[in-house]
Amino acid sequence: MNTYDIAVIPGDGIGKEVVPAALRCLEAVADIHGGLKWNWTFFPWNCEYYLQHGEMMPEDGIATLKQFDQIFLGAVGMPELVPDHISLWGLLVRIRRECEQSINVRPAKLLRGLESPLRNPEPFDFVVVRENSEGEYSQAGGAIHSDEDELVVQNAIFTRRQTAKAMKYAFELAAERRHSVVSATKSNGIVHSMPFWDRVFGEVGAAYPDAAARSVHIDALCAYLVMRPQQFDVIVASNLFGDILTDLGGAIMGSIGIAPAANLNVERKYPSMFEPVHGSAPDIAGKGLANPIGQIWTAKQMLDFIGLPELGELVLGAIEDSLAAGVKTRDLGGSATTEEAVSDILARLYRRGK
């Protein structure tokens, strides 16, 4: 029996609805497999916790998490209660950094059964490899206050170590796929960090002569994702650009609610964290309307990462079967509830698993 100890953080808003849904799918997968066991340990760290304790997690929170094999997270943030930069930097961003999850892998793919908001798109299937630990998301900076003349500096910090690591990951991934890597840049406007980014991309890429490598400015790249997403295979991007590209990836798939993500500690020294692209969606939270697919597809990424890709395929297959049968939540133009969507996916998982 293979046992996995998973730290589960449902978080805020719809995180609390979609995480249980995805855990049921992971339990079903264990059932089907027979030799796989999940040990879930739940952590109630979220904005309510913050309001009670004045912090998003206890002092030894990170040390606690590091004892687990992996972390399964819903979503964090309740801007009405706690400013985003406190809740997110106190939990999500903090775990990404302190557990050295320096690569965020975010696939985008036109699923069977889904209608893209794009007119007749060709089938697309690309993966954004996002640098996840530095860049534009930086606590360095500050303000000079004097009314009219107030001035704020925000430092973006890029290291060769992390930049090259994300790029290597992208090229390795492309070697198993369609051998194409596009780097998201903006070196024509951002004149220190982005020319550096381009230079490292050239150097890393030189070790992969079989890959077609090119740089595209982020503005044009966003436009291309709308005009011809089928042209992309692997895209490597900075923290901010990766964030933007993957919400856009969600949109062209049909809904941000289905987009998955994996925050990887590629060295496997610390746990990785599996957390979908979407946020806590306070507007629809508590109504049972959230789309569970982003979280379930994210569970597939966890299965892939722990070395069970056949089970991962099973999950994605069941998601697609369910969509193709027309079981869709509101964000996808349907009327299914979260419960209806997950029940249907579960049934199809068992059917496929036989």
Add this chain to the structure above:
Amino acid sequence: MNTYDIAVIPGDGIGKEVVPAALRCLEAVADIHGGLKWNWTFFPWNCEYYLQHGEMMPEDGIATLKQFDQIFLGAVGMPELVPDHISLWGLLVRIRRECEQSINVRPAKLLRGLESPLRNPEPFDFVVVRENSEGEYSQAGGAIHSDEDELVVQNAIFTRRQTAKAMKYAFELAAERRHSVVSATKSNGIVHSMPFWDRVFGEVGAAYPDAAARSVHIDALCAYLVMRPQQFDVIVASNLFGDILTDLGGAIMGSIGIAPAANLNVERKYPSMFEPVHGSAPDIAGKGLANPIGQIWTAKQMLDFIGLPELGELVLGAIEDSLAAGVKTRDLGGSATTEEAVSDILARLYRRGK
């Protein structure tokens, strides 16, 4: 006779093809109007000029430009010949800054006769007001070199003066439109500049109680532009975010090749610069295939700015008539050449002008 002295910089690549096309439309407009005269003065400042002179424009280039009423620019950049950050910061960005064109106004609208790459979009019509002089585009920053440990810092610099100016412009514009202003932020990830941006937005917005004002994170905002662009009226954005949103705006209109832009010196102390969203497109340059509409629609923005909005409407009407008649360049899925497109628009301009 109202005479306007215009500095014309065709620039590089397709700039040299679409600028003459747009000038023919402006001449036609003068013809139709009767009491309007253009004095064009051409400046050959581009990458070839750089290769000959070692700089993108002569030392007194800015002083020269400041003697004109307005500047009409095509596109700059030939990355194969001159690194982008040299050509663009030596000309485009430099003029924006030294002529204090601190607001970049970029409309996006579903034109009559055009098919959006979006499936059945509702008609949309929004304007991005982009802060044009600071923010993420900054020459402050630098590198610490030591191989593996190389580290690069890029400073983004936001002042209250420029931030508030862009926001005020956005609210004033919304007051003449549909009274809605969305601010593009990312204060959950970028924790110094963007919370500042949000704060100034709240303060400026307080003076406009009739406007519906809200902040949306740039990642979600990009997704919304694909999912429901009709919801937006005025969007105010930083230099980088405005850049990204407007290429995306071009894409959902049908082509970046049609998206217009105006770099405004709102104080009218120095000339403003009219320059489309698209770049020099070296791949199709010199073939007569470029779409002239971005440049012609940009000419409409110049007409609006100098106080001739009826003539601006005439130009946009002629563009739409031509598209509705199916005259489309390749980027729009047609087969018209630049010459065919502009001839058709000219004919329709005269027809409307009668």
